[in-house]
Amino acid sequence: MKRKYISFGLLLILFTGIILSCRKSDKGDPGPVGAQGSTGASGSNLPGYKSGSINGTYSGTTAGGNAMAIPFNYQFFKESLENSVYTDANLNNNYQITRYDTLGESYIALSFYVDGKGVFYGNSVTIKSINKSTNNSFLYFGTGTTTTPTSINLGSYYTYGQSAITFSNTSVNTTTGAVSFDYSIELWTGHNTTGNIATITGSINATPYTETMRLPSAK
Numbered sequence: 001m002k003r004k005y006i007s008f009g010l011l012l013i014l015f016t017g018i019i020l021s022c023r024k025s026d027k028g029d030p031g032p033v034g035a036q037g038s039t040g041a042s043g044s045n046l047p048g049y050k051s052g053s054i055n056g057t058y059s060g061t062t063a064g065g066n067a068m069a070i071p072f073n074y075q076f077f078k079e080s081l082e083n084s085v086y087t088d089a090n091l092n093n094n095y096q097i098t099r100y101d102t103l104g105e106s107y108i109a110l111s112f113y114v115d116g117k118g119v120f121y122g123n124s125v126t127i128k129s130i131n132k133s134t135n136n137s138f139l140y141f142g143t144g145t146t147t148t149p150t151s152i153n154l155g156s157y158y159t160y161g162q163s164a165i166t167f168s169n170t171s172v173n174t175t176t177g178a179v180s181f182d183y184s185i186e187l188w189t190g191h192n193t194t195g196n197i198a199t200i201t202g203s204i205n206a207t208p209y210t211e212t213m214r215l216p217s218a219k
Contacts, residue, residue: 047076047100051083054099054108056183056202058131058141063194070131070139072202074099074107082109085177086211091116093172094123095179097206106130110204112154114172114179122154122165125185127200140193141200154185163187169203180205 055073062068077083082098098109111123128149129141143163144150154165163186170181185200192198 046104047078047102049078049083050076052099052178052204052206054097054110054202054204054206056200058129058139058192058198058200060192060194060198061196062139063196068139068194072101072106072129072131074101076100076102076104078104080209081211083206083208084211085179085208088113095206095208097179097204097208099206109151111151112167114170118170118172120167120170120181122167124151125154125163125165126151127187127191138193141187141191141198143187143191152191163191176207177210178205178207 053073053075056071058068058070058072060068077098077100081096083096085093085095087093092113092115094111094113096109096111098107100107106129107127108129109126111125113121113123115121125143126149127141127143128146130146131139131141140146142149143152152163154163165186166184168182168184172179180203182203183201187198187200189195189197
């Protein structure tokens with residue numbers, strides 16, 4: 001029987017082919033580029049805390065003469081100063097309560113104080129809220145413009161353009177610091193895009209942080 005021999009040259013050719021095939025990239029060609037995802041809101045602009053609420057209803061008449069009633073419920077704030085209380089030299093408890101929607105865009109910031117007899121007084125309010133009415137037109141309620149809301153006095157109508165507030169069912173828990181009340185705020189014609197006077201009625205409940213006021217030491 002004759003033995004069959006494979007030449008060394010043939011083995012070398014086969015070995016080289018195997019090595020070259022193994023050196024090919026194991027990564028396939030890149031696939032098509034997918035659509036770009038949506039960009040999320042900036043985390044620094046979002047409220048970080050949830051406690052209590054400022055809720056109510058924007059009511060009045062649209063620019064077209066139709067009655068409107070738009071509910072809202074704001075439960076978030078961004079920093080401790082937006083949920084705080086301090087006692088001044090006259091023993092009045094001064095509150096700063098701000099509550100945002102979930103996106104940190106619409107909000108109500110209310111400043112008020114409670115005297116030693118438990119009587120509530122409004123200092124100022126800042127409102128920024130964009131809401132869709134029943135006829136699908138966007139209405140703006142605020143105390144300035146859609147970009148720069150301003151603080152307004154919450155006294156009586158001493159001068160043109162001021163707004164008034166009334167308090168009812170007021171309550172202060174001296175142990176926990178919780179405060180709650182029903183309110184009614186009347187906004188002048190320049191404070192919303194309807195061109196008519198609007199009313200905001202609702203309720204507030206909050207447990208604010210206590211601010212410590214440091215007084216200079218006597219020399």
